[in-house]
Amino acid sequence: MSRAGLRVCLLEKGKEFLPGDFPKTLLQASREMNFIRGKSDNLDRNGLYEFTMGNGINVFKGCGLGGTSLVNANVSIKPDPRVMVQEEWPAAIRENVTTFHDGMDRAWEMLKPNPYPENKNGYPVLKKTEAMRKSAAFMSEPFRLLDINVNFEEKQNHVGIKQPKCTNCGDCVTGCNVGAKNTTAMNYLPDAFNHGAEIFVEINVRHVKKAGKQWQVYFHPVGIGRERFNAPLMFVTADRVVLSGGSLGSTEILFRSAQQGLSLSQQLGKRFTGNGDVLGFGYNNDIPIKGIGLGRKGTDAVADVGPCITSVIDMRGREDMESGMTLEEGTVPGPIRTIMPKALITFSRLMGKDTDRGFVDYWREKWRELKSLVLGPFHGSVKHTQIYLVMTHDDGNGEMTLQDGRLAINWRGVGKQEIFRKVNGEIYSATKANGGTKIPNPTWNKRMNYDLVTVHPLGGCNMGDDATKGVVDHKGQVFSGEDGTDLHEGLYVMDGAVIPRPVGTNPLLTISGLAERSCKLILDEIGLPLSYAFSPPAEPDRNTSPSGTGVQFTETMRGFFGLGEVEDYNRGFERGKRVRSEFEFTLTIQTEDMGHFVSDPQHPGSLFGTMLAPALSAHPMTALGGVFNLFIENPNAPERKKMKYAATLQSQEGKTYYFEGFKDIYNDRVVDVWKDTTTLFIDVHDGSDSSGALLGKGKLVIRIADFIQQLRTVKAIHPTSTQDGVKAVAAFGKFFAGNVFDTYVLP
Structure with missing residues (x-):
């Protein structure tokens, strides 16, 4: 929108983090952890790591200038083509998927994903990647290196930001202190700034309200003391408003707007999905994995841990699309590594399933556990542990509501769906290939009613052909009533909230492609041309800070x-x-x-x-x-x-x-x-x-x-x-x- 010449104001709830600002220790990380039910518990609660506790499923997401891209695993992967023609999508997308692919191509040009460069430029073959190759061969499933949003060479990027190369420290999901991760703070946001966008952080947007032909956006500035005086909300006006608070944030803002009189679809809050996310561990394998982030031990030298995710066992090619899944490896970021030895030993005893037997193997495993307890997570059983991240297709029937002023997620029994038993079977097979103990998601057990944790919340403001089927139309414009196709002029949602079903893999590129598509369609309606040519300033304006x-x-x-x-x-x-x-x-x-x-x-x-x-x-x-x-x-x-x-x-x-x-x-x-x-x-x-x-x-x-x-x-x-x-x-x-x-x- 800035490139098209519109005057843009960006309001971000989180703080701005520069490389070097992200937590490096458990104590620092704990100060950025925000455990809430919805973002509305306290107007001033703000942390980089936001955990929303729901009924049946819990959500982890990032909160900062750059959103969850600050703490995600960088994966850009295109959805299975069959996903985008399912009946949940509006006809405009199902019947013309080319416009979505064009949007993904534009996002690709901005995010610059590329695979991990094995044996190139000083980057070693990673132990965790080798273990995944072994698992894929054992499972007779296809393996490949993934395209990830990480920079592997020192350079000034296409929007004028100087970026160092990745040091393989493994701390992607607590925040990249190197600056090599291609978060939106390294591309989209500085590009918008270069084209005149004004950016404000620590602004907690509460609701929007129609005022004649304009919109009023009501907000609370975080951490400046206004709550001590019980001061009212502030507001700014705009011709157009785009909500991009994520599945939870955008949904809650619209719920609050409905309380203020905004007419919306009854589908608001419905079709919530965790994108079939499953976390698991291949604990104490016979081979080393080296999947522990370095934290404060990180240096400028290229290490042997690697980015959080580098490879995938892609099982989406099955005849039954809903049974397909992607299984990826991960790393434990350095700031939380100290809790892993005791935690994994405990989980292995409570819910672990050893995939191999034998007297010698038993004592080797015990010896590795002792080494981890005594010498720390860079040794023994934790050093030999593979982290698995799986995405598949749940039924997408979760629901969000606003209860007592708080956003609530309700999806009791979601973890009992048959697909998650299949996922755990695949994690068992991947672990067996390396002789480890399979540990499921720690909350996925009978005592905890098989609750899930997702890092990919989708839905809540889903797309539809009319207001009886969705909250927004195919370009993210909000329907203005409970039925029909009338729209609120100038009000849009562009984020994971609009996706009406799980996509079966990392949704980053799908979300980005849909947003790019929506921007193009909106600007076409306004009659504004849009140039995608990159022309960063020769030297950044140092006077802006x-x-x-x-x-x-x-x-x-x-x-x-x-x-x-x-x-x-x-x-x-x-x-x-x-x-x-x-x-x-x-x-x-x-x-x-x-x-x-x-x-x-x-x-x-x-x-x-x-x-x-x-x-x-x-x-x-x-x-x-x-x-x-x-x-x-x-x-x-x-x-x-x-x-x-x-x-x-x-x-x-x-x-x-x-x-x-x-x-x-x-x-x-x-x-x-x-x-x-x-x-x-x-x-x-x-x-x-x-x-x-x-x-x-x-x-x-x-x-x-x-x-x-x-x-x-x-x-x-x-x-x-x-x-x-x-x-x-x-x-x-x-x-x-x-x-x-x-x-x-x-x-």
Whole structure:
């Protein structure tokens, strides 16, 4: 959409992670783990590894700028052609699959998948891959190396990002700290940025609402302290909205939108599938596997672990498509490797099935277990363990609902479907080829009702020919009612939520191809041409990122506003008080670089948030693009300084106002420092700037209780270290206190 010249704003719930930022230890990983029922337990809960606990099936997905691509296994594999002509798909796709294949080709060009280069450029043949070859031969099933989104040579990529080559560290699914993994943060996102897209992270989108010909997107900024003041949601407006929160996220946003009055199909939340995902282990094999990620032990040298997945035993060619499956090997990422020796020994005792027998073999296995317990996971039984990841076809009859404000997944008994017994039989055969002990998914047992875990949640906003069969049409546009083919103009879903059935293999390329297809069709309707030629900037714009460490805080002020009073602030306050015309705001103020903030005579910062003014709007208004100036000196009155606030306000009714406020910092021997620094005199103008008609004046103050909460929100932003953050906050405090001292003590 950016390439087509549209103005694009991307709102991402997760944080931005750069290579080197991802967890390297179990403690670091635990801080990024978010166990929830839906993303709605707590507006501020945010972690890279998001686990949603359901009834019958649990979901793991990534949450960050780049989504699950940050923590997936990189596999780009085309679906079985038979999958795309099944009756669950809209006729426009079934009858013209070429448009989908064209979309996959465009995604392929952006993601640049390629197979692991065995015996090339210093890359060794991997032990885990050799074991898979042995398993495939034993099972009489086809084996091949997979195309994976990993870079195996040092280069500047096609969108201008410098990428190192893969070091085979094996830590793909906790986040690539090397930078070699071709996540969307390495291609699609910087390409969008290069074409003008604005990207905002840690924005928790809650629902969308139709407002005339536009859409309002309501959100909560994460981690800035607004929840301490029970502040309302903010919103932005757009001509078109594309939901890409994944199967769970997009479905929940639409559920919440329906609660706000948006008319939607009754199919919302239905046709949920885990894509037939099964996790298993070939534990304590007779041959080494070396499938343990290096974590902090990683170096620039090419190791012998390898990317998370490199090969597949492809069993999708069976006559019965629903019985087909793909069986792939995996690695245990370094940050969680320390838990593996005890965990695997325990699982092997509780549910393992040894595939070979014999007195000598028994003692060899015991000796390897002892080595793992004593020497760690790089030795013994864990070193000899193969991780299996299988995808197949479940019946796709899971359902998501919104219960008590939380997204719930309901699919009791899904793990008892016959296909999963077949999968475990294939895992047993693959393990037997290498003389190990087959361990199924730890939750797949009678005591836990054969619950499953999926890393490929699909459905919930599935495609259909009309609203009785789906939530969106073939290009992802949302149906506007419970039946028929009428559509919400400008509202789309583009992610795994639209897929109406399991695809029987890794769905990354299928999702990407459908999204590319939808974008092309939408732009064709708008009449905008789209160029796919890559022309990255010669040198990235270094000025787009702050060079120093900033500080932010959130404050609430309350008072009264006199509509029609344009002369005197106190009279405006009194008039507003008489008629109960209250005015309240909760604003977050940021300085991007404390060094620049202190040295610039204007001491500038930005502000955003919400304002409540019943005289202007019955609903909270959003303040965006605001400017804050702290302790500005007046050359004509050196004894006075000002704190200035200014922002454009957008009302839900579609009106625009301009807000200005100032605090008068002046030692008049009567007014004390507390009153000066906590009293704001305000003006509100009609329109988007101060040239509009003045509508009224008023006065706001900070209450003691709100000030205490405000102090708790002060924090450093984008610090390079904890010490750097402490220094930035201290510098802000010193600047503030110094100006107060100069004004009220030195005179």
